Amino acid sequence: MKNLSTILATLVLVFAFMNSASAEDWKVSATAKKKLNPYELSKKNISSGKKVYQTNCKSCHGDPTKANMLPLVPAPTDLGSQNFLVQSDGEIYHKIKTGKGAMPTFENTLNDESKWMVIAYLRSFDKNKKKAVVAKAVVNPEVIDVKIELNVDADNKKLRAQLTGLKKDGKRVGLEGIEMSFLVKRTFGQLDISGEEAYTNANGELLIQFPTDLPGDREGQVDLLVKLTDEDNYGPVEEKRVLSIAVPTNPKNPLDERAMWGTRANAPIWIIASYVLGVIGIWSVIFLVLFQVFQLSKMRVKS
């Protein structure tokens, strides 16, 4: 009995630990962490963030810094606490977007602007990083007709994309600090070859090394799709291209060989032979017997 209770107590402890560990263990990729809040920490933004927070977050998390969250297990975090706010903008953004366990996903229920506004509102409780957050954010001019221009260096397998937009005065300028995705079509889904830091530089340029060992079709061709990772800023902007810089392969069609799974024409010889010979053998005996039956009447005794 004593043993049993010890085991139970241990199990409960282990379970609780695992639970809390999993809550802490919310991995966010390095790229996602780097994302910065594109919106200023202005009074206007903070107040609109507060509205979003009160309709979507407060019911579970309570008021920031007040620790009046719902008594759930595991408990919802106090989002105004310093422990929480040590995370980067990107981390918080990712967590709002994906959700985990009891925390729902807001990917489709909140648009990007609202998500960033909430983060701006939460940052207003951050004692340490307030200034750092306000400090730097890339500001691109207002542009229309955003385009991706793609140049391929076939010899070195390098891809250079330039993201430009037309300013109001008719001048085309490069857009800085925008994340782009380079996707290669595979049999199932798309392979992201963008790498860790696929942000455009001051000229709106981004240089990507195409993987040297990536297999293509017989001619070494692959379908490439370059697009803006975040469609919220300039809408869906993309550029498609067929590249001939992958490794040519000679894929074998399993239907081309003679096999049990093949078509009728590609049946294994032995099975065709067994069938044909079997049918011919048996049916020739049948026909022989039929022929012989008709010989019977020739042998009759005429009365």
Added chain:
Amino acid sequence: MNDNTKSKETILSFEKLKQDILRPMQNHKGLELWIVFLVTVIAVCTWAYYVQLRDGLGVTGMRDYVSWGLYIANFVFFVAVSLVGMLISSILGLLKVDWITPISRIAEIIAVAFVAVAGLVIILDMGRPDRVVNVLIHGRFQSPILWDVTVITTYLVISTLLLILPMIPDLAICKKEMKNASPILKKVYNILSFGYTNTPEQHKHLHKMIRTLMVLIVPVGLAIHTVTSWLFAATLRNGWDTTIFGPYFVAGAFVAGSAALVVAMYFFRVNYKLQDYITDLHFDKMGKLMVAVCLVYLYFNVNEFLVPGYKMKSGDSVHLKELFFGSWAIMFWSSQLFGNILPIILMVNKRFRKPMPIMIISLFVIASAWFKRYVIVIPTMLHPHLPVQNVPDHFKHYFPSSIEISVTVLSFALALLIITVLAKIFPVVPICEIADQKGIDYKIEE
């Protein structure tokens, strides 16, 4: 006893033999009523098939998961029963077992009727029967379906020949004796007797052909049921994925076929008053034969279920537990008990090999054999490897619709009608072979 009286006596007994066997064919009111009954049943059930043809297979209980239902189980049963022709008239015939002579034709009639309807059952299971020729036009040599269609057709042809060829001398007698027969029937007798007059040359020639066919039908008969089992065993599914399915089916077929033969023997004996020809001895011998084939079948059943049941691999265990303790348990265990274990225990006892008891046992064996096929086909279909999900609830169960049941009744009525008609126009007991066996001299005049 001088030579004169002896010859007189033999002439008399050949006359008696002829009359005993030909009489029920000429005048039998009950038989005609029975044919009318069967035709009525067929007419009613054909309407059910018409509904299926008009509205498609949606009128059956079959859905995405159970796409092989009652029809395929019934098909396997029909193929199984038809194998009795090969067992009795070929295997035992080639072994020169002489007691089979009076019952070999009944066995052959059952074989022809059941294999013909088996082929038809497959077509009845098709939503688009007009596409059946595509099996031959586009069929793949790797697919058991093509082999099955080929082998069933071949078995039907050889069985028909094995029915007609040994009957040629009898038909020559019919041609002469059956004076009241319709003109069409007379023509049939005339054509099918091939001018047989029982010259020694003809006798020898005919029996050579029969022996050739007897040898030929053994591999074809084994193939028909082995290939039918491959329709299942060539599929990687729990309950079908087994190496002994071929011999297992063949053993089961011998049990079902022998039981069907015993029932037919009983009815012909009583209705055709053939007590002098189909005697207690024949039922006794058939009883012993059934014990033997049941023991073989039991042995295969033990292998088929004990070995996977001992290991209980994850996929198999779901299937086997359903059979052993689950919703299929009653059907599974009663088919084993009434179709296999109890018949063995009862029929080792001489009293149960008398005509009446063995006929009743055989009815149970036939019913169990039919349900056994049902248990082979449907539970496996209900347990696919990928989970059954996001489907309407009635996809997860199977119960044959009234249309399916009617079409299945149609197949039985059709098989019985073929047997009845064949027994109406042809002598069910071989006249000349019995005369040969008993050493009775006879002459067949043109």
